[in-house]
Amino acid sequence: MKRMMIAAVLLAVTSCKEAPKETLPEPEEGKMEMETPKKEYPEALTQVFDAHGGLENWxxxxxxTFTIPKPDAAEIHSIDLYGRRDKIEMPTTGMGFDGDDIWVLDPDNSxxxxxAVYHNLMFYFYAMPFVLADDGINYEEADALEFEGKSYPGIHISYDAGIGASPKDDYYLYYDQETHQMAWLGYTFTFGSNEKSEDVSYIRYADWMKIGDLMLPKILTWYTSDGRTIKEAKDPLPFENVSLGEVAKPDDFYQMPENAKVVQ
Structure with a gap:
């Protein structure tokens, strides 16, 4: 568990981009369905969405909300799926995005x-494959991923210029060709850089749980790799107390606390 905690801290600095936010207007309050324009997706990606409960249900x-257990406490993550406001609650610190600013509450500087990376990092990894339906995304077929004698077909995801904090990032969704469930995510990390990267990291999505009518991850496992060759598994990262609701939290839930600071 100590290794998992260290790995999570390192992920906060080195693992992923801030993915694009929804561009649709946010409903005023309460329980409402999101009205979205019709968008065409590759057939393979639609089959993946359907295998996880369907994009319309999402x-x-x-x-x-979900909890990531840690040796000394836990992180409680809450996300507004329409406006993409978010909040992470920890025993002595916290952070979030209030719709305008990223903030951090860290009175002990610990x-x-x-x-700027971590406030929504785990949300984007956890909400796969559905976050790959966001606006400003381009899709094309990717070479299959081979692992332990099994071939996983792939979809390459890239971003339009100006989408997200690092639009030069690439994602690779790999799925089981029999069940169409997502099996792997490959991704590059270009936060703070204007250059493309060929260094692909891999996460295995092998353990799912049903939350209402949707399938969401129970455990994510990062793997070491050499180029496009996957090697050894790292410590698994579990997710607990997962809930999906159709009602928004009060607006002040995501507001920056009085003693917090804006992250530049």
Missing amino acids: KKKRTL YEGNP
């Missing part, structure tokens, strides 16, 4: 990660 959800 769009009906307003609030996602947090060693990068709040």
Whole structure:
């Protein structure tokens, strides 16, 4: 568990981009369905969405919460799925996005990660494959991923210029060709850089749980790799107390606390 905690801290600095936010207007309050324009997706990606409960079911959800256990405490993550406001609650620190600013509450200066990256990092990994339906995304077929004698077909995801904090990032969704469930995510990390990267990291999505009518991850496992060759598994990262609701949290839930600071 100590290794898992260290790995999570390192992820906060080195693992992923801030993915694009929804561009649709946010409903005023309460339980509402998101009205979205019709968008065409590759057939393979639609089959993946359907294998996880369907994109239309996902769009009906307003609030996602989950807990990441840690040796000395836990992180409670809450996300507004329409406006993509978010909040992470920890025993002595916290961070979030209030719709305008990323903020961090760290009175003891004990947090060693990068709040600009970490405040929504785990949400984007956890909400796969549905976050790959966001606006400004381009899709094309990717070479299959081979692992332990099994071939996983792939979809390459890239971003339009100006989408998200690092639009030069690439994602690779790999799925089981029999069940169409997501099996792997490959991704590059270009936060703070204007250059493309060929260094791909891999996460295995092998353990799913049903939350209402949707399938969401129970455990994520990062792997070491050499180029496009996957090697050894790292410590698994579990997710607990997962809930999906159709009702928004009060607006002040995501507001920056009085003693917090804006992250530049």
